[in-house]
Amino acid sequence: MQLEEADYGLTHSAMGQGGGQPGDETLLVRFYRQPMQNMARSETEGRPIYEDVDMVEIRVPGNKLMVIAEKATQAHKNRFPEHWKRYSARESQEDISGTLLEEWPAITRSQVEELRFFHVRTVEQLVTLSDAHSGKIMGIQDLKRRGAAYLEHSKTQSEANALSETKRQLDEQQALNATLSSRLEALESLLSKNVDEPKRRGRPPKDDSERTT
DSSP, X not given: OOBSOOXXXXXXXXXXXXXXXXXXXXXXXXXXXXXXXXHHHHHHHTSOOEEEEEEEEEEETTEEEEXXXXXXXXXXXXXXXXXXXXXXXOSOOOOOEEOBGGGOTXXXXXXXXXXXXXXXXXXXXXXXXXXXXXXXXXXXXXXXXXXXXXXXXXXXXXXXXXXHHHHHHHHHHHHHHHHHHXXXXXXXXXXXXXXXXXXXXXXXXXOGGGOOO
């Protein structure tokens, strides 16, 4: 899914001053915004969490196979300054942070598309949608209740998972402490045994072969 796409540019003037590379003026370049899953937050909160990420797509005219699509870096912004400037200047860009409606099993595809029309993209946005802006959406109150229950369940499950992980780490630490304590006791016992044994001083007695008459 691609959001708020910047236009392609083919002219040399679109490249701006500096930053470009030879041949860049012939490339098809666009910056766009795309929701990507934040794996760390998803794991922490126990549900799929998406965030908007700036992307860049670079195509070579006439070559359908030569397509680069990746996360936009500062190097891309420096290389294509005018493209980035036009993209950044757009005022209608949405910022997505949360669980996309299409990732929520309790909603139909038609409901997702209807809510998209009203610029509602995530479960979090759905739940906080005011009655003044949701009156025309069929079944919206039931969806909001189910969305709130889903978020609350996810929060509870996330907290339970966090407690379980903490307990697991504590159990591992206790087991490690017990092992270290056992090894320390064995070492202390060995050292004590060595200290208690009498030390033999001087040369050992001569045997018969060494004695002289």
